[in-house]
Amino acid sequence: MTTRTARPARLQVTGAGVAALLVLSACNSSDGTSSGAGSSASGPAKVSGTVTVFAAASLQESFTALGKKFEKAYPGTEVEFSFGGSDTLAASIVSGAPADVFAAASTKTMTIVTDAKDNASPPLTFARNQLEIATLPGNPDKVTSLKDLTRSGLKVVLCDRTVPCGAAAQKALDASGLRLTPVSYEQDVKSALTKVELKEADAAVVYRTDVRAAGDKVDGVDFPESADAVNDYPIAPLENARNAEAAKAFVALVRSAEGQRALTEAGFLKP
Amino acid sequence: MTPPAPDTRKGGRRPGPIRTGVPFALLLPALLGLAFLLLPLVALLVRAPWHSLPEQLTSPEVWQALRLSLVCATSATALSLVIGVPLAWLLARTDFPGRGLVRALVTLPLVLPPVVGGVALLLALGRNGVVGQWLDAWFGITLPFTTTGVVLAETFVAMPFLVISVEGTLRAADPRYEEAATTLGASRFTAFRRVTLPLIAPGIAAGAVLAWARALGEFGATITFAGNFPGRTQTMPLAVYLALQSDPEAAIALSLVLLAVSIAVLAGLRDRWMTAS
Numbered sequence: 001m002t003t004r005t006a007r008p009a010r011l012q013v014t015g016a017g018v019a020a021l022l023v024l025s026a027c028n029s030s031d032g033t034s035s036g037a038g039s040s041a042s043g044p045a046k047v048s049g050t051v052t053v054f055a056a057a058s059l060q061e062s063f064t065a066l067g068k069k070f071e072k073a074y075p076g077t078e079v080e081f082s083f084g085g086s087d088t089l090a091a092s093i094v095s096g097a098p099a100d101v102f103a104a105a106s107t108k109t110m111t112i113v114t115d116a117k118d119n120a121s122p123p124l125t126f127a128r129n130q131l132e133i134a135t136l137p138g139n140p141d142k143v144t145s146l147k148d149l150t151r152s153g154l155k156v157v158l159c160d161r162t163v164p165c166g167a168a169a170q171k172a173l174d175a176s177g178l179r180l181t182p183v184s185y186e187q188d189v190k191s192a193l194t195k196v197e198l199k200e201a202d203a204a205v206v207y208r209t210d211v212r213a214a215g216d217k218v219d220g221v222d223f224p225e226s227a228d229a230v231n232d233y234p235i236a237p238l239e240n241a242r243n244a245e246a247a248k249a250f251v252a253l254v255r256s257a258e259g260q261r262a263l264t265e266a267g268f269l270k271p
Numbered sequence: 272m273t274p275p276a277p278d279t280r281k282g283g284r285r286p287g288p289i290r291t292g293v294p295f296a297l298l299l300p301a302l303l304g305l306a307f308l309l310l311p312l313v314a315l316l317v318r319a320p321w322h323s324l325p326e327q328l329t330s331p332e333v334w335q336a337l338r339l340s341l342v343c344a345t346s347a348t349a350l351s352l353v354i355g356v357p358l359a360w361l362l363a364r365t366d367f368p369g370r371g372l373v374r375a376l377v378t379l380p381l382v383l384p385p386v387v388g389g390v391a392l393l394l395a396l397g398r399n400g401v402v403g404q405w406l407d408a409w410f411g412i413t414l415p416f417t418t419t420g421v422v423l424a425e426t427f428v429a430m431p432f433l434v435i436s437v438e439g440t441l442r443a444a445d446p447r448y449e450e451a452a453t454t455l456g457a458s459r460f461t462a463f464r465r466v467t468l469p470l471i472a473p474g475i476a477a478g479a480v481l482a483w484a485r486a487l488g489e490f491g492a493t494i495t496f497a498g499n500f501p502g503r504t505q506t507m508p509l510a511v512y513l514a515l516q517s518d519p520e521a522a523i524a525l526s527l528v529l530l531a532v533s534i535a536v537l538a539g540l541r542d543r544w545m546t547a548s
Contacts, residue, residue, distance in 0.1 A: 087516040155416065160499065162517040183416035184498025187513065195498070199399035200415045 047074045051174055051246035052098060054082045054089040054232070056105035056164065057188040058129060058206075061213045062266040063103070063254075070253050085163040085188035086110075093118055093238065100247035103137040103235040103254070105129065105189075106164035107221075110234040120241060123234035126254050127268040130230050131168055131219040132208040134196050141202050146172065146223040149203055150180050157192045157201045160185040165192070169205040175228045179230065193218065207231075209267040280422040299426040312530065319527055320520040329522035335502045336510040337528060343418065343506060347425035348433075351482050356475060360463065362434070363441035364449075374438075381431045386429055389495025396423065420497035421504050425486035429431075432485050433478035440474025441467070477540065484536050488529070 051070075055063045060083045067079035082089065082099070083174040086109035093099050094116045102119070103126070103217040104110040110123050135143050141154060149156045158180070159166030166185065173180055183201060193210045197217045211220035235254055237247035253259050264270065320327065325401055327333065361376050383452040398413045406412040414420040448470060452462040468475075490508040497504040499513065507529055515522040 085516070091516050091519075157498065160513055162513065182500070184500050184504065185513075186499065187494065195415075198393055198397060200393060200397045 018139050028047070045076040047246045047249045048076045049079060049243050049246060050078045050080055051100045051110045051250055052080045053101045053103065053250060054084075054093060054097070054099040055101075056086045057083045057087070057190040058082065058105055058165070058209055059103055059233070060190065062209070062263050062268070066253060066259055066262055068265070069258065070250055073253070074246070074249060079250065083190075085160075087112070087162045087164075088187070094101050096240075098240075098242060099238055100241035101235065101237055101250050103233065104164070105233055106167065106231050107234055108167065109164060110236065113236070113238070118239050119236040120239045120244065120247070121237060123236035124251075124255065125232045125271040126235045126259070127233040127263045127271055128230050129207045129209055129233060129268055131165070131172060131205055131213050131223075131226040133223060134193055134204045134206050134211050134214065134218040135221055136196065136199060136202060137216060137219055139219045143203055143221050145221075146176060146205075147178060147223050149205070150178055154203065155201045157184045157186055157195045157204045158182040159189055159192050159205070160187055163188055164231050165189040165207060170230050171229040172205075172223075172225040176225045194229065207267075212267040232271070233268070282449055284483055315523065315526055315530065319523050324527075327521055328528065330521075332501060332510070333521075333525060333528070335503055336507050336525070339418070339421075339502065339505065340487055340507040343421045343425055344429075344483050344489075346422045347429055347486040348479050349485040350422065350426045351430040351433045352475070352479060355430045355478075357483075359437035359441060360467070363438045364446065377434055378431050380428055381435070385428050385491030385493075386495050387488065387491075389424060392427060392492065392496040394422055396420075402494045415496055416498045416500065416504060418497075418503055421493050421506060424492040424496040425489045428489050428492050429482040429486040433475075433482040436478030436481060437474050439470060440471040440478075443474075444470050458512060480536060480540055481485035484533065487532065 053063065053067070060081075062120060063081060063083075067081060070079050071077055082097075086104040088105060089097075089099075090104065090109045090112035093102055094111050095139065101111070104113075104123075105124075107125075110119075113119055114123060129230055133143055133146070133149065135141065141148075141151075143149065143154075150153075158169050161167055161170055163186075165188075184195065186195065186204075189206050189210055192204040193206045194213060196204045208220065208222075211218055235251055237244065237251055241247045254263075260270065299538050315339055358377065362370065362377070383391075393400060393415060395401050396406070396414050398404065398407050398415060403414060406414070414423060421424050448466050449459075449462045452466045453459060456542070457465065479525070489506070490512065493506060494509055494512075499505050501510075505513075507525060511525045511529070514525060
């Protein structure tokens with residue numbers, strides 16, 4: 001008796017499973033059409049709505065300022081930023097993260113996106129950035145060169161080699177034949193800088209723009225080898241942008257005279 | 272009337288599973304929930320680079336990260352046992368003003384985002400931290416960027432699991448056994464050691480496994496407090512995260528190792544939880 005009643009219950013289970021899948025796929029397709037309708041509604045040239053910008057961590061200060069300018073120039077728009085390691089951002093864009101614009105700190109990380117054909121138009125270089133050593137305020141360890149960082153007892157943090165600032169630092173170290181063992185490989189340039197700001201590390205190899213943005217919390221030390229490892233910063237609107245018009249407008253603002261002035265003020269080099 | 276009676280009795284005194292008439296309104300969300308939890312794990316297996324898996328798993332980097340993870344999680348669990356069990360005893364068996372508040376604070380790391388825990392640890396035990404600056408000045412000990420730092424970060428996040436588990440077991444255990452021991456002349460510490468500990472051993476074991484698993488998976492507090500350096504502070508979760516950016520296949524391989532370890536932990540706890548219902 002009990003076994004016989006158990007069997008219909010099991011049949012019911014498979015039926016519900018199919019129903020569950022149908023519900024899921026229905027959700028999916030309705031989602032797709034609604035977002036499609038949303039983008040076509042904002043289609044006719046007028047720039048409005050939210051634009052999502054994925055940008056390298058080193059762009060945090062300058063892009064946040066440019067975002068405010070953008071919102072002022074196009075009333076009714078809102079710029080949302082996600083700052084992080086360029087490699088992390090590129091990987092998340094390729095796996096479908098909802099972004100409209102990608103600004104990377106190296107051409108190599110932008111290639112991840114262009115190889116996947118996730119960019120709407122070819123990336124354009126909008127700035128360049130040079131490395132600098134960030135030390136504790138007043139430079140108590142008297143760091144004057146890249147070679148000084150290899151001194152034993154000095155706690156140095158680098159960006160991970162997968163991140164543009166880490167790749168550039170490695171390039172500069174290799175070019176000068178130096179071997180540096182850091183205490184940590186950080187996942188983006190800001191976390192490397194933070195370790196020095198918190199005085200947990202004695203020095204970090206970061207960008208000149210980060211040293212400038214940190215104000216008096218760190219001291220900057222220029223080193224000639226950084227000239228061999230200057231990063232190009234490319235920017236591109238993305239193929240799957242939900243707000244293509246605003247994406248284009250944001251890229252235009254970054255490349256405009258006004259945008260370039262803001263970037264130069266932050267310490268970036270002209271493209 | 273009489274035939275079904277022995278059948279229900281076989282299931283024990285507790286209400287057994289419902290055999291018939293599962294309402295559709297419950298079954299559908301239940302199956303959705305099950306699919307939602309299982310799908311990502313299935314995806315991990317489907318996309319696993321099975322052909323290159325042997326070389327991925329035999330690379331020295333993987334073993335370095337796995338070994339470090341196991342050593343740190345085990346050390347963190349040991350540290351949690353040494354200081355967590357007495358803390359649980361204090362919370363369960365004594366009465367002092369503000370005990371409720373202390374208990375709430377102990378469980379805070381359970382709900383605190385681990386990255387925030389890492390920042391707090393830096394401010395407390397960092398080289399320039401509230402306590403850390405004296406550790407550095409007096410003993411020359413700096414904790415960030417060290418394996419000890421990893422153990423501390425993991426302990427901070429994992430110990431509350433042990434404390435909660437042990438405290439619950441202590442509350443459920445009958446205090447009269449301890450009282451009997453003390454009336455028979457045992458000191459309170461002897462009673463704790465010889466009577467209480469054996470009594471709550473299963474709860475301690477379950478709490479320890481839970482804490483160990485939590486420590487093994489710890490990411491946020493570790494990368495914030497201890498940084499990331501292969502062989503010293505780069506545990507498995509950090510390796511997975513960083514590998515995902517540059518070498519997704521390696522990240523999947525590493526994830527599979529962690530998945531296998533998690534399943535092993537669950538299998539170890541099978542008797543306690545899986546059959547509990």
